[in-house]
Amino acid sequence: MADFSATELLALFQRAQAAFTDRVDAVEPEQWDGDALPGWTVADLVAHLVSEALWAPPLLAGEPYVDGRFPDDTADLLGDDPLIGWESAADAALAAFAEDRALLHTVHLQRGPTPAAEYIEEMTADLTVHSWDLARATGGDTELDPAIVTASLVVADRLPGEGVPGLFDPPLDVPPTASPQTRLLARFGRRG
Template identity: 90%
Template structure:
């Protein structure tokens, strides 16, 4: 997403949120406890993205990352209606990023100061990859938006070559001739 104007970054983020929302909306009641990723249920995956969305407003307001700020309990994050829980958090994040000059700020993540533009790029990539995770876990549409894949590949190329322990698996060996989506998923340790 390098060299994207702030309006383009915001539009990509909104598209990624919409794609994830469509997949959350398609989750059947009996699928919430299904495995989405090793050690994570479908509900855990959605709750992870709810937490990420909840972080955007305070971080963009200049507040520092504080471990434990939001509940760890999935049911506390998703409530009785996971789609509404996700949409409420996503709307708050989008509103925070849409504020005048928000993408020119510096946010204070757990790893340290980061530009808000880089932060929205990373969130967009995370939403894109997790949209695939959610669709795969629920037998949904695993085809990702090509523009989001292209943008997320820029972020994926910045990941350490060995992955990030606890966050991203080491990349898989994917031929350079593979589709952009397969290369993206492979970079995040997933077989597409």
């Protein structure tokens, strides 16, 4: 996404958030405890993205990453209504990224200083892949927005060849002629 302007990065992030919101809204009450990923329920998956969104405002304000700043417990992150919990965190993240010149800042992630533009790219890619995870887990629409997929491939291509152990499953081999969505998902260890 390095060739995108700040306005385009923000628009892609907003579209990725909207796609995830649609999928959260479609989760039926009995699906929250279902499996989404190995070791994660549907609720855990949504809570993971709530946590990521909660981090954006303080990081963009120049605060360092401090372990334990936000709750780790899924129920604490989602509250009584997971959709409202997600939307509240997502709105705050979007507002923080939309602040004047926010994408020119450096944020201090666990791995160290990172350009805010790279941070929003990574969050967009994570939202996109996890939108697919959520849809797959709940029987929803697994077709991803082609523009967001194409942009997220830039992030995927920055990953080391062996992937990121502990964060994603190892990348899968797919033919170079595979669709962009299949290539993106494979890069993050998913069979799409």
